[in-house]
Amino acid sequence: MAGHAAAGPAAQGAERGLPAAGTPRQRGDGLVVVAAVTNAAFEGDPPPYSPPDPKSVHLLYPPFPAGFSQQVPVVYQPGPGPGPFPPPGVPPAPLPYTTYDGQPSTGPSPAGHGQPLPKDYMVESVLVTIFCCLLTGVIALVYSYETRAAIGRGDMAQANVSSKKAQSLVLFSLLFGLFASISWVIYVLVALYL
Template identity: 80%
Template sequence: MEGDAAAAAEGAERGGSGSPGTRGDGPRLVAAATNAAFEGDPPPYSPPDPKSAHLLYPPFPAGFSQPVPVVYQPGPGPFPPQGIPPAPLPYTTYDGQPSAGPSPGRGQRPPKDYMVESVLVTVFCCLLTGVIALVYSHETRAALSRGDVAQANVASKKAQSLVLFSLLFGLFASISWVIYVLVTLYL
């Protein structure tokens, strides 16, 4: 018995378990718990649970009036909308006949889109600025079709200036080429 107590005391000093027959200087097995949820890349973003929205967004304070729903006036239709008094719409006029698109206003002509001129200067004068003029010509048509006259005017002016620049550049390049050919032939 006395030997067992001495072996237990010696094992306790070495960090062993103190049981007879085991030695404290060997490798020990240590159990480690890992959490598979926190290994690797984080999960993709998912929106918060709607049931926990009250935790993320506190309720409005007392006496706070809720925002009034916004009511948009529909375009002209067969019946007047309910609850909205008839009023003139900002971009359309309605005289009983459905129109293909909004009109720019009374007495105003819609801006020119310069589509034909853009195609011609693209083919004959300057490809780069002609293509850009084509883009602005198309933008003019699109703005007119959706009733945005201000944007159509801006795009029309840009298309016009690009057509003019392309035409002048093409004329300059053509005249310069003719002068170069004449000079090289006769000198």
């Protein structure tokens, strides 16, 4: 039996018609045997969970150092209430923005330094969208709305940029609509009378 076990794989390979180990393979030899190794540690069910041993808990969680109280230290000790703001003797500075309390303001305008507010071209954008060119009119509407929103939040730089884009798109839409209308009238006249 021991001899059979020692010659097991080679004898089984010879019975199946496979060449023995160390024998050079030739073209036309039969099947190729591939050996697979499995990890026995990962076969079957995992071991049941067991909580850590209470006797070894000091190894997992070391004790607090000597003299340490388990109370959280207070970092900020509250003092007396806050004093007046600004402190006495400091004059209040002008605000960098305007406040609105329902009364007309005598301060600077939201555009700053007396500059007029940029025009939003909303009405013009709606008209050229309906009558001239739908695509560029809708884009002009978007920039008109963006101008209004920028004015509302006080961003005058963005409002000026959006206003210029809305103005140029309104002008382009108007010119394109006029060109298309005049071209259509000429085409109709030529088609009818020639």
